[in-house]
Amino acid sequence: MLPKVNDLVYIQVASADNKEADKECKSRIADIEDDFFLIEMPIEIGSGRIKRLFVGDELSVYFLTDAGIKNYFNTYVLGFVDDVVQLIRIRKPEPESITKIQRRNFLRVVAELEIAVRLKDNTRFVAHTDDVGGGGVSFLCDGKFKLTQGDQVYCWLLIPYKNGSIEHAPFEAEVVRTKKLETGKTLIMLKFASISDMERQKIIRYCFERQFDFRNR
Known part of the structure; x- marks a missing residue:
């Protein structure tokens, strides 16, 4: 099961700084292609600040099902697309790699x-x-x-x-x-x-x- 267009996704960015790694952001799926998602710029939960991402950033992502179950996957930033607003291209995970257990270890x-x-x-x-x-x-x-x-x-x-x-x-x-x-x-x-x-x-x-x-x- 993969998230759909307009679904909210919650993101943590892999970092050696535990404080940064624990920060959670939210974004939204703007579009879906064969091998990647386009997501809106993430917003830090709590501060409301935009979270700047870079090509290669490793992300731990989860989305909620209709039953409220968290589904996790790991991905990374492929690049950026300038639309009406800037969107972020992230690698689409294999459906079988999505799990109900968070895996935040570095690859x-x-x-x-x-x-x-x-x-x-x-x-x-x-x-x-x-x-x-x-x-x-x-x-x-x-x-x-x-x-x-x-x-x-x-x-x-x-x-x-x-x-x-x-x-x-x-x-x-x-x-x-x-x-x-x-x-x-x-x-x-x-x-x-x-x-x-x-x-x-x-x-x-x-x-x-x-x-x-x-x-x-």
Whole structure:
């Protein structure tokens, strides 16, 4: 079951800032196409302020059925359309992905991307990721690099998109876990400690592209 034109939708925007992530906005479905919804500019509930969205923003959305049941889905911002008022284009979810349970975790996908890492002692090396997501990444590195839980690292992630463009996303992260592998490599799991919204959006956009690649195989 999908929302219909003129249905109200309630939105929360994925953010590392818990205060921002907890803010709820409301909008309305203005039009429906094959692969996307067009929604009106969201309004923050309580303050009445317009919530500005950006391409790549990951959204947790719910709408109400006639019986008052909340139906949740995750989506992201594809772009904008100038009509009488500006509308926002968001990815239409697969009907089977709609659930009565809210899922607000950042999307995470398996991906082997090049990542440059600088440690606090200024040691530098290049590695490859094991997975990436809007909340953090994990990568494989040589066991000679001694990283432990709580260490801070500075990274630059190379992100290739389907259209052939390449972006770099710099960020600071904290090591949350390490795991020695039989290959002699070490798996380093990171969560973002400091990353701009623009850089996070680059990673989320890549994750959604990868997710749709997997789904269409």
